[in-house]
Amino acid sequence: MWLGYPGSEWRGIGMNTFADSPSWAPSSYRDVHLTRGADLLGIGLEIGAANNPILGSARCKFVDYADTDTIKDRLRNSGYAHADSVVDIDYVWPGSGSLSAVVGSQRFQYAIASHVIEHVPNPLGWFRGVGEVLIPGGVFNLAIPDKRFTFDIACPESSLGELIEADLQSFVRPSARQVFDSCYYGKAVEPGEPWFSDIDLSNTPPYSGAIAPQLAFDQARRAIDGEYFDSHCWAFTPRSFLNLLTGACGLGLFDYLLRDFHPTIEGKFEFFLSLEKPPTVIDRAELRKLQLDQLAFFQLAISNRDRIFRLLAE
Known part of the structure; x- marks a missing residue:
């Protein structure tokens, strides 16, 4: 359209x-x-x-x-x-x-x-x-x-407040929150998959597997120390x-x-x-x-x- x-x-x-x-x-x-x-x-x-x-x-x-x-x-x-x-x-x-x-x-x-x-x-x-x-x-x-048709399907929609925060603080690398959310909420969903099959999010594994919650937390801590993690900062x-x-x-x-x-x-x-x-x-x-x-x-x-x-x- x-x-x-x-x-x-x-x-x-x-x-x-x-x-x-x-x-x-x-x-x-x-x-x-x-x-x-x-x-x-x-x-x-x-x-x-x-x-x-x-x-x-x-x-x-x-x-x-x-x-x-x-x-x-x-x-x-x-x-x-x-x-x-x-x-x-x-x-x-x-x-x-x-x-x-x-x-x-x-x-x-x-x-x-x-x-x-x-x-x-x-x-x-x-x-x-x-x-x-x-x-x-x-x-x-x-x-x-x-986000509705990618592995970000379970990620919360980004807010205006988050956008303003990133600008006022002049983020130059993904923040701890951005890194955490990207890893924690990512689901094992192929691009476009929701068009062709029903996705039950409660039974869809994390994109990073069972270790996703701990991995998200560990990466967020390292991000605070300045390590760069390529992340989906926005949904x-x-x-x-x-x-x-x-x-x-x-x-x-x-x-x-x-x-x-x-x-x-x-x-x-x-x-x-x-x-x-x-x-x-x-x-x-x-x-x-x-x-x-x-x-x-x-x-x-x-x-x-x-x-x-x-x-x-x-």
């Missing part, structure tokens, strides 16, 4: 050098959403690409929370089979603080983040940092996992994510326009968001009104869709 504001497979195509060709166009459902509005012949930025970037264009730069060798080592230690094929990372940034200070004078026409935001300790700071290095009118496209549904953005916009903590929103469709486990850095300087009050109007439009569209589905189910 396309929810475009008026006027406006797991990962991507993977090192597709055709993205460097003027004749290349996205073809898959994911490619379309993750490149929506992007000037692919311009300079782009992909965040957290690991070994499977959305675009393989030489004009797309890569940023991650650590350098290439560190990420490869951490992936190898976790048993990941494709650690050696991680992309060469151009910029190291923890996802909080100034990204402009890291990239210098370089500016980007677009940014892409596929299944990254849930790993980011401080999303509000992360959005601000990316916004610093986008040109006016530049787009930021995200694919976001829907969203399409509606809960829009509600969080509404709260952030109301507080003046979010500086993007919302152009497109695509909730999870049948058989899938992710939703898509397309943001735009305002093309001109906008008064804060005017920006907030535009944002809240856009969010209300998307929320109404989801409510109408849900109403139709309920009618069809009767």
